[in-house]
Amino acid sequence: MSGRFDGKVALITGGGTGIGAATARRLAAEGARVVVTGRRPEHIEKIAYETGGRAVAGDTSSLAHIEEAVAAACDTFGGLDILVANAGVELFGSVETVDIMDWRRTLEINVEGAMLAARVAVPRMRQRGEGAIVLVASVAALSGAPHYVSYLTSKAALLGLNRSLAYDFGPENIRCNALCPGWVRTEMAERALGEFAHAQGITLEEMIAKVVGPYPLRRMGNPAEIAGTIAFLASRDAAFITGTTIVADGGGAIVDIGTLAFAS
Incomplete structure (x- = not known):
């Protein structure tokens, strides 16, 4: 059976774990x-083996690494059609x-890394006559949180990068969209929630229940669900969608904190 991405080549940064x-x-x-990239070779090599792909270890904030990864896609598979800029770090502190x-x-990896990936990928997409870029941001780009200044700023910056890429390269049929996941059960999310839990003297599972309690779906997402949304944005099913931001957060964004006191 044919698939939506037959004949397409994708580069996924931060492709070793999670989303x-x-x-x-x-x-x-x-x-x-x-082609998957990441700083931990053992993780990306496992994914490359599972998918019949190619692993390129390195730091997404390095232009040389990005050039190597894009070259690997072109040399191994003949070109590049899709970029998923997913690599990111989450560090804490206020101003x-x-x-x-x-x-x-944080800014180097989360913002500059995505910009460099797009910078190198776009010329290759141009050669194919079209392309799709998905920037993995966060609901943190749309709201506030305590002691999160570097992460919130970096993810908000991705939304500006998204609009710029969509505007500049839309005439060449190269689309760009941003995705803002809420809490998703990944290694990075569990590490962050574990720190919050420790600070409050509760368990990780208690912390998870606390943060997703206001979500209409009452749970964290799983990486496969977010991957499904990314696949949609990267596919021709989304051919008339560019420059937009999609939120995948279990409904958390619709919750008015002023009404929580009345929730049953």
Whole structure:
């Protein structure tokens, strides 16, 4: 049976675990050839083996690494059609307390890494006559949270990058969209929630129940669900969608905190 991505080649940054790994599996299952990048070779090599893809270890904030990954896609599979800019870090602190190196590192990976990936990918997409870019942001781009200044700022910046890419390259049939997941059960999310739980003297599961309690769906997402949304945005099913931001958060964005006191 043919898939939506037959003949397509995808590059997924941060593809070794969580949303990135699930996206590699989903795109490959629908026919894509995938290249996955990440800083931990053992993780991306496992995903590449599972998907029949290619692993390129490195740091997404390095232009040389991005050039190597895009070259690997073109040399191994003949071109590049899809970029999923998923690599990211999550470090804590307020404007007063954040370590300046943590601040810079977060922006380098979360924002500059996505920009560099697009910078190198776009010319290759142009050669194919079309392309699709998906920037994995966060609901943190749309709201506030305590002691999260570097992460919130970086994810909000991705929404500006999304609009810029969509506007500049839409005439060449290269689309770009952003996805803002809510709490998804990934290694990074569990690490962050574990820190919150420790600070409050409760267990991780108690912390999870607390943060998703206001969600209409009353649960965290799983990476495969987010991968499904990414696959939609990357596919021709979304051919007339560009420059937009999709929220996948179990309904959390619709909750008015002023009404929570009345919830049963």
